[in-house]
Amino acid sequence: MAAAGDGGESHYREALREAFGDSSSSDSDTPAGVSPGAGRGHWRWEAVAGVRGLWLCAAFLSADEQARLLNAIQREGWFINADNQAMRFGDLPSWAVELSALIREAICVGDASAGLGAEATNEDEDACPLPSDLLWREPFFDQMIANRYRPGEGICAHVDLMRFDDGIAIVSLESACVMRFSRAEAASDTPKQGGSASESTAEVPVLLNPGSLALMSGDARYLWMHEINRKPGRQLWDGRELEQRRRTSVTLRKLLPYTD
Numbered sequence: 280m281a282a283a284g285d286g287g288e289s290h291y292r293e294a295l296r297e298a299f300g301d302s303s304s305s306d307s308d309t310p311a312g313v314s315p316g317a318g319r320g321h322w323r324w325e326a327v328a329g330v331r332g333l334w335l336c337a338a339f340l341s342a343d344e345q346a347r348l349l350n351a352i353q354r355e356g357w358f359i360n361a362d363n364q365a366m367r368f369g370d371l372p373s374w375a376v377e378l379s380a381l382i383r384e385a386i387c388v389g390d391a392s393a394g395l396g397a398e399a400t401n402e403d404e405d406a407c408p409l410p411s412d413l414l415w416r417e418p419f420f421d422q423m424i425a426n427r428y429r430p431g432e433g434i435c436a437h438v439d440l441m442r443f444d445d446g447i448a449i450v451s452l453e454s455a456c457v458m459r460f461s462r463a464e465a466a467s468d469t470p471k472q473g474g475s476a477s478e479s480t481a482e483v484p485v486l487l488n489p490g491s492l493a494l495m496s497g498d499a500r501y502l503w504m505h506e507i508n509r510k511p512g513r514q515l516w517d518g519r520e521l522e523q524r525r526r527t528s529v530t531l532r533k534l535l536p537y538t539d
């Protein structure tokens with residue numbers, strides 16, 4: 280796993296404290312729609328079994344950080360005219376720059392040993408949620424989409440556009456949802472002879488609770504589609520239908536250099 284230099288780490292902490300405040304506040308009076316996430320210092324990464332390159336940090340943001348991030352998004356005023364999506368390229372708002380730094384810090388110092396079991400099939404691969412060339416590219420991210428979904432709304436199965444580099448981060452806020460991953464080729468291919476239909480149509484559900492961070496790279500980014508279907512009956516987790524509220528997400532990506 281990549282190590283952060285001491286100097287870098289204290290610099291991050293300084294910038295992040297400015298954006299998100301001290302993480303010492305108590306999570307005991309957590310408002311609705313905010314997970315009591317552990318936040319920094321307690322990051323645990325899990326490699327999602329079955330989808331190589333998909334990692335989840337369920338308690339990425341503390342309750343306080345989630346509330347601050349939502350306030351910062353609210354202050355942008357993006358969602359006042361029924362628009363449910365806002366995109367930014369190049370210069371990101373300062374809170375998104377700081378969120379990027381926090382993501383990098385979580386990858387550097389978080390505990391990825393929980394993901395070791397799922398990764399054990401590939402001995403060459405470091406148990407790190409992101410390959411180091413992506414982790415240390417500059418800028419880490421330069422494109423951001425904030426999505427706001429009302430109950431019942433989601434996003435169709437897709438692979439993110441090829442104009443974006445590998446290494447995509449999704450931060451979830453307000454409402455938990457199930458994101459489903461399915462193999463991209465399963466959409467167009469008929470099951471190959473000898474291959475079972477269930478193999479090619481298998482879906483991998485992932486719970487994105489408020490305050491969580493999902494990272495997609497490699498196969499997860501290029502070979503798997505992701506979708507959120509919030510129609511009644513499609514948000515089952517542990518046999519129960521999730522309670523739906525408004526959901527806000529922030530997706531961070533890096534644009535590839537423009538070529539004709």
Ligand SMILES: O=C(O)CCC(=O)C(=O)O
Nearest residue numbers: 424426434439449528530
């Ligand atoms: O809202 C989300 O969690 C995912 C958004 C997404 O996949 C996208 O904008 O490409």
Ligand SMILES: [Fe+2]
Nearest residue numbers: 437438439505
């Ligand atoms: Fe996407």
